[in-house]
Amino acid sequence: MPIYAYKCGSCGHAQDVLQKISDAPLTDCPECGKSTYSKQVTAAGFQLKGSGWYVTDFRNNGGAAAKPAAEPAPASPAPAAPSTPS
Numbered sequence: 001m002p003i004y005a006y007k008c009g010s011c012g013h014a015q016d017v018l019q020k021i022s023d024a025p026l027t028d029c030p031e032c033g034k035s036t037y038s039k040q041v042t043a044a045g046f047q048l049k050g051s052g053w054y055v056t057d058f059r060n061n062g063g064a065a066a067k068p069a070a071e072p073a074p075a076s077p078a079p080a081a082p083s084t085p086s
Contacts, residue, residue: 028032
């Protein structure tokens with residue numbers, strides 16, 4: 001759910017409110033009770049979590065994301081040659 005910033009035009013009370021997108025905007029100020037409470041335009045805030053993303057992940061015009069190349073399997077060690085006594 002998004003967090004909206006509200007401010008009262010009468011008393012100046014400001015508050016951040018967690019609301020669903022489908023909820024009606026608040027109009028009555030919880031401090032003074034007047035109907036001058038309105039949403040403020042604020043910068044969007046977000047946080048990236050996880051191992052990260054790269055600009056190249058989305059370059060194939062909507063297709064599946066490019067997968068990294070598989071690492072080659074490690075080669076098994078060659079059997080040792082039998083030693084001969086000297």
